[in-house]
Amino acid sequence: MNFIVSTSVKLSKINMKIAIKFMILFLYSLNAYSFELGVGTHLASYHKNSSFYMDIAKGMGFTSIRDEIPWQLVEVRPNIYSIPDIINKNGDVFGNIQQKYGMSGILILDYGNRLYTQGNYPSTDADIANFAKYAAWIATRYKGKVKYYEIWNEWLLGTGVPNKKNKRPSDDIYLSLVKETSLAIRKADPSAIIMTGSINPLKEQDRKWMLGLVSKGILNYIDAISIHPYSFQFKDTALQSPEGNSLEVDSFEKELKNIHNSDVPIYITEVGYPTNYLFGGFQEGRAGIDTIKYTLLAKSRNYIKGIWWYDLIDDGVSSYNREHHFGLLSNDLNFKSSAALLNEFSGLIKNSEVSMIDQSVNGQTHLVINYLGHKGNVTWDNTTSDSDFLNQLRHINHSATK
Structure with missing residues (x-):
């Protein structure tokens, strides 16, 4: 009985987290x-x-x-x-x-x-x-x-x-x-x-x-x-x-x-x-x-x-x-x-807000991306590899949706 109650509470907390995540996604999707x-x-x-x-x-x-x-x-x-x-x-x-x-x-x-x-x-x-x-x-x-x-x-x-x-x-x-x-x-x-x-x-x-x-x-x-x-x-x-x-x-x-x-x-x-x-x-x-x-x-x-x-x-x-x-x-x-x-x-x-911090043709570009309440920085310049650029985005993606 106690196990069932305990499990139900855990499931409720998990469901609440999922609900909150979907609510955040919904609010962002309105924009x-x-x-x-x-x-x-x-x-x-x-x-x-x-x-x-x-x-x-x-x-x-x-x-x-x-x-x-x-x-x-x-x-x-x-x-x-x-x-x-x-x-x-x-x-x-x-x-x-x-x-x-x-x-x-x-x-x-x-x-x-x-x-x-x-x-x-x-x-x-x-x-x-x-x-x-x-x-x-x-x-x-x-x-x-x-x-x-x-x-x-x-x-x-x-x-x-x-x-x-x-x-x-x-x-x-x-x-x-x-x-x-x-x-x-x-x-x-x-x-x-x-x-x-x-x-x-x-x-x-x-x-x-x-x-x-x-x-x-x-x-x-x-x-x-x-x-x-x-x-x-x-x-x-x-x-x-x-x-x-x-x-x-x-x-x-x-x-x-x-x-x-x-x-x-x-x-x-x-x-x-x-x-x-x-x-x-x-x-x-x-x-x-x-x-x-x-x-x-x-x-x-x-x-x-x-x-x-x-x-x-x-x-x-x-x-x-x-x-x-x-x-x-x-x-x-x-x-x-x-x-x-x-x-x-x-x-x-x-579903994100993208803010420009800095940008130039030959220098560094710096964006701040607010995705589902998680803020992350994305920067690149002429020396940044494609994989490094994509990994920054993937990190934001993963952090916001995990």
Whole structure:
């Protein structure tokens, strides 16, 4: 009898400890969506059903995906809108992303339409009005389901425009497009978070373009700026590094704030490292370490609200096509180093507070990570081995979850 009572007391204490641990985890998880850990997808081109890929993304610890429902495919006949079979996976996921998967989504509203723009940029008031009507239909369909809308994707680069030799419309056209589209979304779904830009702030022309739009009042119509701070293409090794890259983003954010006279939320909606061996690719191991470092550095900035790694799965197998090798998973769904490390540390990334103590390009970086009530230091510089860096994170992980 005494043994049973004693054992029951011990079990109660153990259960209490477990309950407390889960309560702490729950309280931290309430803040998980304050910083999104996301991934880009190309659901329409994937071979299996959408649930298969969403389960992979959620299993890796991602809180959000980013994909598109292009205007061209939604409005094939004037003023008649539908989700065609070719993007049915996208439509299904965005319609169920919160309820079925417990995730959020960025839905990109993008590109031209042959009915009005011959597929090119919208360039007239009529084009803009028709784009806004498409956006309104989408926002009405997914009201309360899609958390984020991103207006256009890489306007400056001409992404999605069939003939990149066509002259880009004036900045006033872009400003008008953003204004009218934003107003249409707000009317359909006032709770939606709207962003635009998708620029690379490491490039001077991109910064100058966006700063000019901010001066013209673009932030009166949107909630945030989206950026794509790819650094693999720079010869400057400082810019290639997570440390140099993030410091340059800091500089851009300060310029935005100086013009806007208040804080400007930034979403990193694309960034990644190609792992092809030709034409400037990264070794898998290096890409993995830099992915974790950059994610932690991003989370240490209060103005950065999330990061979406590009992309979930390699888009091809050609050694000569760099665009085929940005995936966290290979084309045959094997985890690359970046995927394995994100999978290992996603809980720490999502449910921790990361504070910056010190950072420089060539000197030491020092972060304090508060994970489930346990504080730990993570430091590195140019002499720190990858294993030493990872062991610091694993020590925090183990101490907080044991």
